[in-house]
Amino acid sequence: MKLKSRHYYIRKSHRYLGVVLGLQFLFWTIGGLYFSWNDLDEVHGDHLRSEKRYLPADLALVSPQVVLDSLKRTQQIDSIATIQLVEIVGEPVYQVRYFAGSATHAAGEAGGHAGANATNQKVQLARATTGELLPALTKEEAIAVASSQLKAPVKVENVEYLTEAGAHHEYREKPLPAWAITFSQPANCTVYVSAELGTFQAIRHNQWRMFDFLWMLHTMDYESRDNFGNLLLRVFSVFGLLTVISGFVLFFVSSPRRKLANNYQRANR
Structure with missing residues (x-):
């Protein structure tokens, strides 16, 4: 028993x-x-993207100091995070990330450092051939950047300007604000472009969305x-x-x- x-x-x-x-x-x-x-490369949408373009070596570029001097006339710069040369629709552009205010000093005193998501970090774009300061990307410029990323972009179905993205959003934990450009093909994909950074950030399509849900x-x-x-x-x-x-x-x-x-x-x- x-x-x-x-x-x-x-x-x-x-x-x-x-x-x-x-x-x-x-x-x-x-x-x-x-x-x-x-x-996994297809899930990331690499098969939908065009070949990466590089800038020619014979470019006549101004010194980044020219950009910094122009920026200091209108902005209080506490420290420089990065100065990067990027390509935006075939044009060389300086992407300057800097900190304004005293928050970086407070972070340093606490033993840390201000990261990419620090609230006091700012971004400035400047034409690398002249040093001219550029504003954040417009809707039309964002569409041009998104289209240049795809092998065969078709019709633009929708364009949305994002200032926030929740924990379940497919663009979560990426730089904001951003433009979301949705194409009818291929694979019902949406290309996300950072408005302030001026660059491509992510591509989301049906295969990625199923992967993300699972x-x-x-x-x-x-x-x-x-x-x-x-x-x-x-x-x-x-x-x-x-x-x-x-x-x-x-x-x-x-x-x-x-x-x-x-x-x-x-x-x-």
């Missing part, structure tokens, strides 16, 4: 653990299949999608381990050989 009761409780615990975890195991399996059968189910992070240390995933991982262990135990205690051994012991008592 004691052995039967033990079998009963093992089977019952295994069954209920299976019911609780079965759906999530299905999501993990479907997600794993999708991840393994899709090329990734959320895979990580069980329904807020930001990328937190592998969330409590829900940890709990289900422990339950999954218990389910597997209970299955092995159930197989061992229910094996025919063990039953024969137990029957033999009872017969010889």
Whole structure:
């Protein structure tokens, strides 16, 4: 009777653990299949993009100091983050990231440094051939940048100016403000261009969106999608381990050989 009761409780615990975890195991399996059968470069949209263009070496560029001197006439510059030469629709442009105000000093005193998302970081574009300061990209300029990124852009379906993007937005954790340019083809894709940086940031299409949805189910992070240390995933991982262990135990205690051994012991008592 004691052995039967033990079998009963093992089977019952295994069954209920299976019911609780079965759906999530299905999501993990479907997600794993999708991840393994899709090329990550295609998910990122690399196959939709045109070849990267480089600036010629014989350009006549002004010194970045010219840009800084012009910028200091109108802006208070606390420190320089980066000065980068970028290409915007075939034109060489200086992309100057700088800090204004005293927030960088406070961060330095605290032992840290101001990062790319610091609230006091600003960006200034300037024509690299003349030093002329340029404003943030207009709608038409953003469309031109987005179109230059695609191999075969078709019709522009929609253009949206983003000033914020939530945790579930497909442009999350990217520089804002940004222009979102959606094309009818290829693959119903949306190209995101940073208005202040003036450059391409991301391309999102149907294959990426499916990957992102399954990734959320895979990580069980329904807020930001990328937190592998969330409590829900940890709990289900422990339950999954218990389910597997209970299955092995159930197989061992229910094996025919063990039953024969137990029957033999009872017969010889």
